[in-house]
Amino acid sequence: MPSEVHMPKKVVIVGGGFAGLKAARALGNNEDVSVTLIDRRNYHLFQPLLYQVATAGLSPAEISGPIRGILSKYKNVSVFLDNLENVDLTNKKIQVQDRSLEYDYLILACGAKHSYFAHPEWEENAPGLKTLEQATEIRRRLLMAFERAEKETDPEKQKQQLTFVIVGAGPTGVELAGTIGEISRHTLTKDFRHIDPSRTRVILIEAGPRILAAFHPDLSRKAAADLEDLGVQIWTNTRVTDVKSDSVVLGDEVIKAATILWAAGVQPSSINKTLGVPLDRAGRVIIEKDLSLKEHPEVFVLGDQACYLTDKGQALPGLASVAMQQGTHAANQILREIEGKPRLEFKYLDKGQMATIGRRKAIAQISNLKFSGFFAWILWLFIHVYYLIGFKNKVFVIWQWAYAYFTFKRGARLIVDKEWRSKPKPPVS
Amino acid sequence: MPSEVHMPKKVVIVGGGFAGLKAARALGNNEDVSVTLIDRRNYHLFQPLLYQVATAGLSPAEISGPIRGILSKYKNVSVFLDNLENVDLTNKKIQVQDRSLEYDYLILACGAKHSYFAHPEWEENAPGLKTLEQATEIRRRLLMAFERAEKETDPEKQKQQLTFVIVGAGPTGVELAGTIGEISRHTLTKDFRHIDPSRTRVILIEAGPRILAAFHPDLSRKAAADLEDLGVQIWTNTRVTDVKSDSVVLGDEVIKAATILWAAGVQPSSINKTLGVPLDRAGRVIIEKDLSLKEHPEVFVLGDQACYLTDKGQALPGLASVAMQQGTHAANQILREIEGKPRLEFKYLDKGQMATIGRRKAIAQISNLKFSGFFAWILWLFIHVYYLIGFKNKVFVIWQWAYAYFTFKRGARLIVDKEWRSKPKPPVS
Numbered sequence: 001m002p003s004e005v006h007m008p009k010k011v012v013i014v015g016g017g018f019a020g021l022k023a024a025r026a027l028g029n030n031e032d033v034s035v036t037l038i039d040r041r042n043y044h045l046f047q048p049l050l051y052q053v054a055t056a057g058l059s060p061a062e063i064s065g066p067i068r069g070i071l072s073k074y075k076n077v078s079v080f081l082d083n084l085e086n087v088d089l090t091n092k093k094i095q096v097q098d099r100s101l102e103y104d105y106l107i108l109a110c111g112a113k114h115s116y117f118a119h120p121e122w123e124e125n126a127p128g129l130k131t132l133e134q135a136t137e138i139r140r141r142l143l144m145a146f147e148r149a150e151k152e153t154d155p156e157k158q159k160q161q162l163t164f165v166i167v168g169a170g171p172t173g174v175e176l177a178g179t180i181g182e183i184s185r186h187t188l189t190k191d192f193r194h195i196d197p198s199r200t201r202v203i204l205i206e207a208g209p210r211i212l213a214a215f216h217p218d219l220s221r222k223a224a225a226d227l228e229d230l231g232v233q234i235w236t237n238t239r240v241t242d243v244k245s246d247s248v249v250l251g252d253e254v255i256k257a258a259t260i261l262w263a264a265g266v267q268p269s270s271i272n273k274t275l276g277v278p279l280d281r282a283g284r285v286i287i288e289k290d291l292s293l294k295e296h297p298e299v300f301v302l303g304d305q306a307c308y309l310t311d312k313g314q315a316l317p318g319l320a321s322v323a324m325q326q327g328t329h330a331a332n333q334i335l336r337e338i339e340g341k342p343r344l345e346f347k348y349l350d351k352g353q354m355a356t357i358g359r360r361k362a363i364a365q366i367s368n369l370k371f372s373g374f375f376a377w378i379l380w381l382f383i384h385v386y387y388l389i390g391f392k393n394k395v396f397v398i399w400q401w402a403y404a405y406f407t408f409k410r411g412a413r414l415i416v417d418k419e420w421r422s423k424p425k426p427p428v429s
Numbered sequence: 430m431p432s433e434v435h436m437p438k439k440v441v442i443v444g445g446g447f448a449g450l451k452a453a454r455a456l457g458n459n460e461d462v463s464v465t466l467i468d469r470r471n472y473h474l475f476q477p478l479l480y481q482v483a484t485a486g487l488s489p490a491e492i493s494g495p496i497r498g499i500l501s502k503y504k505n506v507s508v509f510l511d512n513l514e515n516v517d518l519t520n521k522k523i524q525v526q527d528r529s530l531e532y533d534y535l536i537l538a539c540g541a542k543h544s545y546f547a548h549p550e551w552e553e554n555a556p557g558l559k560t561l562e563q564a565t566e567i568r569r570r571l572l573m574a575f576e577r578a579e580k581e582t583d584p585e586k587q588k589q590q591l592t593f594v595i596v597g598a599g600p601t602g603v604e605l606a607g608t609i610g611e612i613s614r615h616t617l618t619k620d621f622r623h624i625d626p627s628r629t630r631v632i633l634i635e636a637g638p639r640i641l642a643a644f645h646p647d648l649s650r651k652a653a654a655d656l657e658d659l660g661v662q663i664w665t666n667t668r669v670t671d672v673k674s675d676s677v678v679l680g681d682e683v684i685k686a687a688t689i690l691w692a693a694g695v696q697p698s699s700i701n702k703t704l705g706v707p708l709d710r711a712g713r714v715i716i717e718k719d720l721s722l723k724e725h726p727e728v729f730v731l732g733d734q735a736c737y738l739t740d741k742g743q744a745l746p747g748l749a750s751v752a753m754q755q756g757t758h759a760a761n762q763i764l765r766e767i768e769g770k771p772r773l774e775f776k777y778l779d780k781g782q783m784a785t786i787g788r789r790k791a792i793a794q795i796s797n798l799k800f801s802g803f804f805a806w807i808l809w810l811f812i813h814v815y816y817l818i819g820f821k822n823k824v825f826v827i828w829q830w831a832y833a834y835f836t837f838k839r840g841a842r843l844i845v846d847k848e849w850r851s852k853p854k855p856p857v858s
Contacts, residue, residue, distance in 0.1 A: 042576060042844045059488040066842040068620040078622045081576040081844070099580075132845055147471060147510040151528075191497040193507045413495040415471045415510070416561055 008034040008076070009338055012094060012103040014084050016044050016067040018320045019109035019302035022327030028074030032338045035074070036101060038082040042066055045132060048320060048384055051172055053135035054261075055179040056143065056413045060132045084110065084271060089296050105298050105334050108285075109327065110269035112304035112318065117265060122243040126262040129172055136416060138261060142180065143415050145258045150192050155199070162200040163257040165248050167240050168264025169204050169211035171355035174223060176261055177204040178358040181230035202232045203255060205248070207239045207264070212355060212363070214317060219363040222372040226357040240264075266318065268305045280307040280315065289345040291330050297343075300330040308346065320387070321351040354380045437463040437505070438767060441523060441532040443513050445473050445496040447749045448538035448731035451756025457503030461767045464503070465530060467511040471495055474561060477749060477813055480601060482564035483690075484608040485572065485842045489561045513539065513700060518725050534727050534763050537714075538756065539698035541733035541747065546694060551672040555691040558601055565845060567690060571609065572844045574687045579621050584628070591629040592686040594677050596669050597693025598633050598640035600784035603652060605690055606633040607787040610659035631661045632684060634677070636668045636693070641784060641792070643746060648792040651801040655786040669693075695747065697734045709736040709744065718774040720759050726772075729759040737775065749816070750780040783809045 011027055013020045016039035027033050043064040052058040068079040082096035093102045114128030127134050127141070142164070149161035162184065166177045184200040204211065204227065210220045211227075211234060224234055235250075242249035247256050268284045277293055278286045284307035285293070291308065293299045303323035308316045316322045325348060333343045352366030354376065362377035364370070371379060440456055442449045445468035456464050472493040481487040497508040511525035522531045543557030556563050556570070571593070578590035591613070595606045613629040633640065633656065639649045640656075640663060653663055664679075671678035676685050697713045706722055707715045713736035714722070720737065722728045732752035737745045745751045754777060762772045781795030783805065791806035793799070800808060 042572060042842065059490040060843055060845065061488040064843060066620075069842065072620045075622075080580055081573075082580070132843065133848065136845075143471060144510075151509055151511070191495075191501045193504075413471065413498065414489055414493060414561065416489065416565075419562065 006031075008032055009104040009334070010102060011035045011105045011107065011334060012101055013037040013107040013109065014094065015039055015109035015111060015303075015305075016041065016079075017047075017109055017111050017303060018323035019327035019330075020107065021067070021070065022324045023107050023109070023302070023331040024071055024074065024077055024327075026328050026331030027334070028071065028077055030076065030335060032335065033076065033105075035077040036080065037067065037071065037077060038080045038084065038096060038101075039067055040081065040083045042068070042081050044070060046387075047130070048387075050129055050132075050135050051175040051179065053132065054129055054138040054142070054176065055183065056139050057179070060136065064132065087271065087275060087299075089275065089293075089299065092298065103298075105300070107300045107302065107327075107330055108271070108305060109302040109323070110271055110305050112266040112268045114262060115265040115267035116262065119243070122262070125243045125245050126167060126248075126260040128262040129176070130266075138176075139413075140415050141259050142183075143413060146188070146192065146195070147415070148258070149199075150194050155196075158196065159199040159201075160246070160256045161258045162195070163255065164202045164259045164261070165255055165257040166202070166204050166261045166263055167243075167248070168262065169206035169208075169234070169236070170214070170263060171212065171353075173204060173206075173261075173263035174211060174227065174355050174357060176263060177202050177232045178227055178230055178356065178361075181227070181232045182358045185231060200231070202230075203257070204232055204234050205238050205240060205250070206234070206236045209236055211236065214353065215355070215363060215365050216370055219365055219370055219372060223355065223357050223361075223363050226361045226373075230358050266304065272305065282307070284315075290333055290343040291326055291346050292333075292343075300333075302326040302330055308348075310348070316348055317353070319351075319353060322348060325349060354383070356380055435460075437461055438533040438763070439531060440464045440534045440536065440763060441530050442466040442536040442538065443523065444468055444538035444540060444732075444734075445470065445508075446476075446538055446540050446732060447752035448756035448759075449536065450496070450499065451753045452536050452538070452731070452760040453500055453503065453506055453756075455757050455760030456763070457500065457506055459505065459764060461764065462505060462534075464506040465509065466496065466500065466506060467509045467513065467525060467530075468496055469510065469512045471497070471510050473499060475816075476559070477816075479558055479561075479564050480604040480608065482561065483558055483567040483571070483605065484612060485568050486608070489565065493561065516700065516704060516728075518704065518722075518728065521727065532727075534729070536729045536731060536756075536759055537700070537734060538731040538752070539700055539734050541695040541697045543691060544694040544696035545691065548672070551691070554672045554674050555596060555677075555689040557691040558605070559695075567605075568842075569844050570688050571612075572842060575613075575617070575621065575624070576844070577687070578628075579623050584625075587625065588628040588630075589675070589685045590687045591624070592684065593631045593688045593690070594634060594684055594686045595632070595690045595692055596634050596672075596677070597691065598635035598637075598663070598665070599643070599692060600641065600782075602633060602635075602690075602692035603640060603656065603784050603786060605692060606631050606661045607656055607659055607785065607790075610656070610661045611787045614660060629660070631659075632686070633661055633663050634667050634669060634679070635663070635665045638665055640665065643782065644784070644792060644794050645799055648794055648799055648801060652784065652786055652790075652792050655790040655802075659787050695733065701734065711736070713744075719762055719772045720755055720775050721762075721772075729762075731755040731759055737777075739777070745777055746782070748780075748782060751777060754778060783812070785809055 011033045013023055024037050027035050043066050046063040049063045071077045086095035093100045113130050116122045127137050145161050149158050152158040164180050166173045181202045188195055188197050212220045212223055238250050247254050272285055280286055285301040287301050287306045287308055288294055291300045304318045329346045350367050354364035356362040360374055360377050362380040363372045364376040364379055440462045442452055453466050456462050472495050475492040478492045500506045515524040522529045542559050545551045556566050574590050578587050581587040593609050595602045610631045617624055617626050641649045641652055667679050676683050701712055701714055709715055714730040716730050716735045716737055717723055720729045733747045758775045779796050783793040785791040789803055789806050791809040792801045793805045793808055
């Protein structure tokens with residue numbers, strides 16, 4: 001007879017993003033652990049393709065999968081739709097809406113949201129791109145701008161409707177700008193009768209000296225040239241001082257624009273400030289070499305919520321590949337500890353980073369290798385489709401892309417209202 | 430030289446549903462007419478499949494296509510996103526938001542919306558299913574009910590979360606009830622860990638003596654038996670007297686239910702009351718044999734907005750096939766008149782009607798022919814996919830169906846918020 005009753009360790013995972021899902025999978029169907037994953041969404045979102053939803057190329061369901069469907073086969077994993085309200089590190093429990101959950105191990109992977117640099121009032125005028133709701137709102141604004149331009153008879157007002165400003169030239173900003181540039185050049189001419197395409201402007205604003213600063217300067221230059229071929233105007237070294245409903249203010253300059261999008265700066269989950277642990281300047285939790293908290297080795301913090309310093313003293317970037325590797329690593333350390341083995345240091349295997357520019361160009365950088373142009377785009381395509389979780393979505397997305405590529409059409413051009421209730425009757429005179 | 434300058438006739442079409450689109454296509458690229466189509470949506474909605482969006486089987490973009498994309502190849506057709514505010518029959522012009530449009534011919538095809546029988550306050554508690562926004566709201570409520578049930582430890586409260594009441598047993602009500610019955614039997618057992626499926630109830634309420642009253646009684650009976658096989662309880666001869674946020678009142682009975690859906694009764698566009706023309710009891714415009722208004726032969730009213738009386742004195746039903754045939758007929762009468770030919774009477778070619786019950790049963794009735802069971806379902810599938818406008822959507826929908834059929838999974842299980850802005854920070858104690 002066994003000397004003690006086998007009780008699985010309680011592991012609570014907060015967040016069903018790349019890190020949380022990878023951790024749940026690594027712990028799945030292991031009888032040493034009982035896993036509870038909570039998320040305030042019922043779906044996992046493939047964020048690298050969110051800009052495709054914002055630009056009407058893909059539907060929300062095509063880049064997301066229900067978390068409980070993805071984890072369905074792991075019988076020791078329960079999934080709850082819940083909002084994390086508090087973490088009690090001392091008593092090893094977390095508070096969600098109306099109850100608390102105890103843990104032996106806690107994995108925090110709550111991700112990040114947009115930061116407006118102390119100007120939250122700008123959000124209304126310039127939505128960011130972190131959630132599906134924001135993506136469909138951006139899609140609505142983009143498509144509405146073209147619809148209004150079609151009806152506009154005043155040339156100046158039409159020009160304003162057809163001016164799109166994107167603030168921030170990281171991968172998201174570049175991908176939005178490139179796709180909008182392409183839409184306005186190709187879709188416009190075929191589907192609209194009264195728009196003068198020469199009035200369309202896409203302006204990409206960047207505070208730093210070059211776009212895609214995380215990439216090698218050679219690749220930044222190539223990407224800038226490719227964007228300009230798509231009609232995108234790039235304004236570097238330019239700081240936004242105000243965002244109004246119909247214009248962007250840049251010091252003493254003003255750009256009149258009906259559509260303004262925000263792709264500058266992120267901040268980690270606001271739970272960080274409540275933990276009472278050291279944070280870096282960006283507000284991320286500084287974690288140990290094994291990804292845990294110094295004073296609480298039973299708590300791991302992963303992905304965009306955390307700051308992991310490499311041996312060179314640099315923080316790992318906010319990439320899906322970092323989050324995925326960290327999720328697997330944290331889960332494995334829990335299992336090792338249960339088996340009585342010592343923990344191991346996390347080693348990040350650089351899978352590189354990439355960004356697309358329009359429908360047939362990209363840049364990619366993997367360690368010292370640099371790629372650009374059509375080949376990099378093909379590489380980008382395969383890597384993204386490969387990582388899209390769930391077989392069905394992969395086939396769909398390839399099909400959508402092939403279709404959009406050969407026809408220049410975009411499949412998800414819906415202007416969907418925020419209100420589902422019946423409209424009040426129109427004022428009939 | 431021609432004796433007069435060729436000026437195309439101005440045709441204005443209001444509504445991009447089945448009737449409006451068919452009319453636009455029949456007039457497309459005909460140099461005798463200049464066509465303007467207005468709709469308050471930028472997309473055509475394939476309403477017969479809307480229940481699939483509401484039950485997470487299909488995505489909004491898969492059952493809809495951008496109107497201007499569909500009509501892109503017709504160079505004489507302009508599309509505007511606009512709301513009809515007034516029709517001035519005397520001066521032959523319509524008023525939209527901030528301008529008016531003159532017409533030589535007007536085609537009104539504004540459709541219908543749900544009717545709550547003088548109880549508009551019920552809408553909040555029991556959404557209807559006429560728009561994409563309503564469909565995603567219903568999807569959100571359905572999925573949220575299961576999520577809340579998973580967390581619920583009180584058996585009575587869990588039962589209430591798992592009780593779904595559908596009011597109205599026409600095709601939409603039957604299709605919703607059957608699909609929800611199926612989801613709760615199959616999806617539940619695999620993806621949830623804490624739900625007791627025996628607590629799930631789907632109740633279909635009908636004021637009349639039988640479900641699917643527009644069909645032959647034999648088919649109603651078959652459909653009722655198939656629904657009961659899926660666990661749906663059918664309450665006929667039952668009248669709803671109140672709809673509360675957590676219950677349905679039926680005289681002196683009360684059903685506690687977290688999810689209540691409305692599929693009873695429609696009313697035509699509210700523009701009808703302003704036209705000053707004869708309406709039937711349901712509020713539909715009574716039209717002539719050529720589909721025009723008696724006093725205004727240059728105005729056609731089509732589809733769900735109109736009442737066309739057959740030689741037997743019966744009104745044609747609100748079916749897509751009626752609307753499509755009427756759209757083509759109205760357009761052809763305009764072209765005939767321009768060519769100096771007399772108008773023809775509209776003759777409805779009965780294409781039958783059908784309804785599905787769950788994922789492998791249906792009923793169909795075409796003239797005197799009756800079909801039921803799996804064969805009728807296959808028939809239903811092919812007819813609906815065939816009519817889905819746009820090649821791409823067809824392939825998609827077939828794929829989605831095949832996938833859902835063989836795996837019991839549903840592809841679009843997203844609970845999407847109505848609010849896109851950042852959430853206020855959670856209250857951290």
